Structures are given as structure tokens and as C-alpha cells.
Amino acid sequence: MTPPASESPSVLTRRTAIKRGLSGILAFGVAPLVLPSRLFGASAPSNRITVGIVGNGLIARSHVGALLGRDDCQIVALCDVSRSKAEAMQKRIEQGYADRASTAAFKGLDLYGTHEELVARPDVDVVFVTTPDHWHAAVSIAAMQAGKDVYCEKPMTLTVREGRTMVDVARRTGRVLQTGTQQRSEAAFRRAATIVRNGWIGEIKLIRTRLGKFPAAPVSLPEEPIPADLNYDRWLGPTPWYPYNSFRVKGDYGGGWRVFLEYGSRKNGDWGAHHFDIIQWALGMDASGPVEFIPAGFEGNPYQTHRYANGVTVQRVDGNQPAMIEFIGTKGTVGVGRDDYLVCDPIGLATRPLRAAEQHLYESDDHQSDFFNCVRTRQRPIADVEIGHRSATVGHLCGIARQVRRPLKWDPVKEEIIGDPVASRLLDRPRRAPYALL
Template sequence: MSDSSRITRRDVLKRTSAAAAGFAAAPWIIPSTAFGANERITVGCIGLRNQGKGNLQRFLKAGCNVAAVCDVDSDVRAKAAKIVTDRNRSVDEYGDYLELLDRKDLDAVVITTPDHWHALMTIHACQAGKDVYCEKPLSLTIAEGRRMVQAARENNRVVQTGSQQRSSKEFWTACTLVRNGVIGKVETVLAGINKPNHPGELGPDTEPPAVLDYDRWLGPAPWRNYNEKRVHYNFRFWWDYSGGQMTNFGAHHLDIAQWGLGTDDTGPIATEGTATFHTKGYHEVTETCRITHTYANGVKLIAGQGQKDIPGGTTFIGTKGRIYVNRGKLRVEPEELLEQDVAALPEQLIRSTNHTANFLECMRTREKPICDVEIGHRSATVCHLGNIVARLGRSIKWDPQTEQIVGDAEAQEMTDKAYRKPWSRTQPFATAKS
């Protein structure tokens, strides 16, 4: 390719917002061959187990230069590095994410850690000048989410929340139909979430394995002795690190509810409900729950865990019909409501068929991605409000403008958490790295 015809990253960054609008209709990835050897988007991946490994592979497939990997487990880190080197590419390994963020050659970072690390890493990445792809749920607490939004905006960073359902056709179709009033006025939305799949009784605490930097795994969370059934995948069943299936699957199905309701920039005004917990304490998070969120327009969003009348996924119930959507499933009642050109309806939602590609394209255009940090924060907030009600056993009133729980100091205190020293909720990257 001649110098006059070769596309550079600088050229792509100059694309207008019209190009981003075109991507919304038909996402695309510029292959790595379209750039010079040093002009591909360069990425660092933080957190490399399970979904982290999958994200690493997705960014490699998208043509990114994965130049750095970071994990507090040296075995996991080495296996991830091998995935990169097997493609005849070099990669550096890190046990400390601050060292990775200090690299000047990284355009973006992919954060796939336990939830309690999402906020601090995202904020520091934004302050270090990196765009961020952060897995869902965006935050561990409501206040953390707002700080993440502020960091993204103050540093002009693109931050994509890893709620991949927004990039699947069935969810886009369902929400487009709802937003265009095809099922009439929405009265109720059901969001069915999974029950816990914790491996069972904890057993005795032990010393952490030599390959795991357990102190760094805990990070800002309170100190607890090591137990294999509290770490890695099992982190999601303990309040110190996660919010259970309410934030795990809720961050998917409640997110779709928010999208369909058009409430990506707000939330409910009141939350009530009940929950049960494991009788032997095998985990801390909810075993079952039925949580009702009420919006200012009267719509009820009911999150159900272990509820026979609430199927997994999201169900919109309107005055003229209903729509049920889950991964690979879309049912519309009556069926003839689907016999129309959805893409021709007046209100069109952002369209993406590849969540990674959408993020990379927005890095180039500087447009907001399909699940921007504000959207991820607002959807996580609904999940967190449900957990607060479940844990307290009483209803709360929520002001989505001020993001404060009204008239309940104890509940309001649960919207944030103190960090274990030396980690700090407010220490900027510039001083944290030193």
C-alpha cells in the first residue's frame, strides 16, 4: 500500500460523527492490516481468568495489539501471555495494574477483574489517558459509579461497560419495539435473574497459594483470611467484592429494562421488596428475591430471583401486548406486532452487532459507545438499590437526580464503601503509582 493511500489512526480519529452514525447501523472493524505495524490500537488487559481470557481473545481477534497483560495470579498471567505469544506477538506481564497504566504506548485497557476493583482501576486508567472497556457490573457501589463517570468526562475518555446484550439483535429489536409504543403504554417490566451457583460450604481458611498475590487481590476490600471459595469466580457471592446475581445477571436484564424504558440517564424513585438468604451462610448474597422498582411515570420494574412467574431475561408488559427477550430468544404477543420493518420505526436506538467493535470504533470517532459509562452506572444503580432493600428488609425512596436515598441515613451510607489502606477512593493515579 502506498503512503498516499495508507489509512492511519490519525485519519480515522478525524472521522465525523456521521461515520459513527453509520457504524450504529452497520458496525465494522478496521483490520490490523489497514494500519502500519505501530498504528494498531494498543491495549493492556487487566484480569485474565474466565471472562478476562475471553475479552483478551476478542480484542486480539479485532486486530488490536495486546502489548501488556496483568493479573495477580502468576499462573493465570502466564497462560494469558502465551495466548498472545502464540500469535507471534510480544507481550509484557504485570502483577501491579499501576505499572501497566504507566505505559505511554497503551491506547486502552480492558478491565475484567472482580467488581470491587472496577472503580479504582477505571478511574486511574482515565487519569492515565487510557480509554477503558470495563466489565459489568460497572461498580461495587452507587457512589463509585458516579466517580467513574466523572473521571471519564474530566479526562475525555471513552468508557464502554461490558453489558454485551446491547450489541445483540434480539435485545435491540425488543427495545426498539417498546420505545416505539408497539405494545402500548408499558405498565410492568419483569427481570428474571439466576439463583446463586456457589460451590457450597466454605470449609476452613487456608494460606493462599504461592502463585496468588492475595493482598493485592483483596485490594481496597477489607482484610479476610484466604478461602478458596471466596476468590476467583466465587467472589460474586460476598458483599465485600460483589452483589451476587443481582448485579451479575441483573446488570444484563435490568440494563435491558432501562434501555427499553428510555431511562438510561435516570432511574426509579422508590424500591421495595423481600429476599431470602442461605440458612447456613454458604454465601452472603440473596438466595431469592422479589424487588419492585417504581419509576416516576408509574412503571413497575420487578426483579425476581427464584420466582416462578418471572422468567429469566426481560419481559415488557404493555396495554397492547408484551415482549419477552433473552439471549437468542424473542417472543412478541400478539405475534403480528413483529410483522413490521423494525428498522423503519420512527425512534431508532443505537445499533451494534459487536460490543468490542463498537468500543474500538468509538475510540476512533470519540463518540460515546452503546453502553457508555453513564449507562453502565445507571443500570448498576438499579441493581445496588435492590440489594440495599434486600439487606435492610425495608423500602427506600431514591432521588435519581441527586443520586441520594431520601430520609434513610443507614441506607444512604450503603451507597458507598470505605477502602482498606493504603488504597483510597480519591487518590489520583499520579500519586498512587508512586
């Protein structure tokens, strides 16, 4: 098939190839098109992946710092319900690009008050969703439906049903979605998962992890005047309406909006999204999950617990142990954490060579780079949307068991709570009008 003159191989752009997803080539059963290296050259301004960012709080600052150092992408649009936050981020980004000679083509940033306006831009290739948790699903879905690839922060969703909807939309639209569980792109966690997956410490009997604790959510907060530059109704979005208080909307890794179940899953979503994700990876459960969830305190059980069908038990042990996650097997143990913390017994497992016939896990040394590589190749990333959904589901179900104060039986194939209609209603939540999911 001869392409139109405007899309001939000599002028086919990186953006055109991405938006097509090479579907036209594959649909006709011909050999994959070999594209010249200059097509995807990071130094070519026309080939830089353009980025829009929705949400400009704490985690967005970290992403922007990394994005400003990349030559293969350029931030072109920001969205936030707080005009002052968006303007502060705009100033930082524009100054960052002004300091770099390689981004002379940068023409400034556009600011938007709604994500619908941002995702409607045809020149935005990918969207970073760095909002509070209760907005993750709606923004990601809108972006994918508009033909954008998505980097969505963790936990990927606020509810189990949101997660399945996101997976369905991603598969239907063919979009790439990377979940921000960046521990999968850290060597120590990959090594720990490799050791467990290959049976080097024998049969896994017990896994312990620490998530830490948040303070209790305030029972009541005094009403305060809404800042003039904040669209508070939109900040609340699909969640129940409450009078404005600055603490309710505060971005704070130690609390703020994270302590409220209305906007997140507390520590089960905060750190659980990271550690449960690594446990899922190590156990080979990326497309499945546990079958039983037991809340702390039930019949004297001191630990929040969940179990897999093969009997592997995971306990949330919020003590002072050095490892963030500890795998205990019949032949040894592995403790792993951030900053390259890896302690093995036997000690030699840390450096044992991996044979060709053994299981080799997906290797990524940089979560953002893995995402951008997959945007170009159309492959699924290391923390694909299904993985993000399944890992978030573990945290959601731990939280539901705590809310109803009894164990839950879970069918990970049908994604249903068995025999508990009250708990089943918590798999999703009512959405305040007009903030529908689709």
C-alpha cells in the same frame, strides 16, 4: 495552524489522533480534518490499537479469544495478582499471534503485578478491566487518568458513589468507556427495546425479569496457605481483610467470589447488570432510574420490586419462564432473551418495519467493535460510562433495600436515598488502606 514537522498530516499516527481526541482541531473552530483511509487502516501495524488487560480470569479468556481474531488491535500487556494466571494467558496469546501471519510484527507480551505499572505505559491505548467487581472502579479511573480508553466489565462498579466518580473522571479526561453489558449489541434485545420505546405494545404496566440465584456465602472459611504466586493482599484491595481461602478468590460463574457482598452485588450485579440495563434502555431511562425499591418479603411482597416515577413496575421473578425479560403492555407483550429469543404478542411486532419518524435506537452488532470504533471516532459507545453507572445503580439499590429490609425512596436526579440515613451510608463503602479510589 501548521502542525510541527513530527506531527504533519503525512505522518500523523492513529495513536496521536486518539490521544489528542482531535481537541486541537476543534478548539480553533476549523473544519474537521479529513484523514486519509490509510491512517486508520487495520492492516497497518502502526495503526493497530494496543491493548492492556487487567485481570486474566474467566471473562478475560472470552475477550482474548475475540481480540486474537481482530486485525485492528494487538494485546501488548497483561496484569494480574496471580503470576500463574498471567503466564498462562501470556502463553495463549503469544501462541495465538504466532499462528497468524498478519501479526508478524508482534514482539511479545509484558506482564505486570499492578495495574499502575500497566497504565503508565505510553504505548498502551486501551485497557480492558476484567477483574472481580471490587477492582473495576479503581483500575478504570487510573487508566482514564493516564490517558487510556477503557472497556470495563459489568457491573461497572461495586457502589453507587464509585459510578458517579467514574462518570466524572471520564468526562473530565475525555476518555471513552464501554461497559461490558453486551446485550445492547444483540439484535433481539435491541428489537425488544425498540418495540417498547415506540409504544407498539401500548403503555407498559409491568416488567418481569429472572436473574437466577447464587448459593449463600459461607459464614466462615478455614484459613489456607496463600499460594506463592498470588498477591492476596492486593486481590482483596479496598475490601475488608479475611484469611485466605481458595473459595474466596475462585473465579466461577456459578459462585466463587461472586457470592460475597464484599466483592460484588450477587445476582443483582451479576445478571441484574445485564437485564436491568436492557429495561433502562427500553424505558428511555439511560440518564435516570427508578424511584422506589422494595425487597422481597416486605409486607408479603413475594418479589424484589422497583418502580419508576411513571408507575412502571419491575419484578424479579426467578422462575422457569423462557424469557429473560418480559415487557407487559396494554396492547401486547414482548419476551426477550439470549440466543435471539424474541416472542411478541401480537406476533407481527417482531418483523414490523420501523418508520423513519419513529425512534431508532443505537445499532451495534458487536460490543468490542463498537468500542474500538468509538476509540477512533471519539464518540460515546452504546454502553457509555453514564449508562453503565445508571444500570449498576439499579442493582446496588435493590441490594441495599434487601440489606436494610425495607423499601427505599430514591431521587435519580440528586442520586440520593430520601429520608433513610442508615441506608444512605451504603451508597459507598469504606476502603481499606492504602487502596484509595483516586
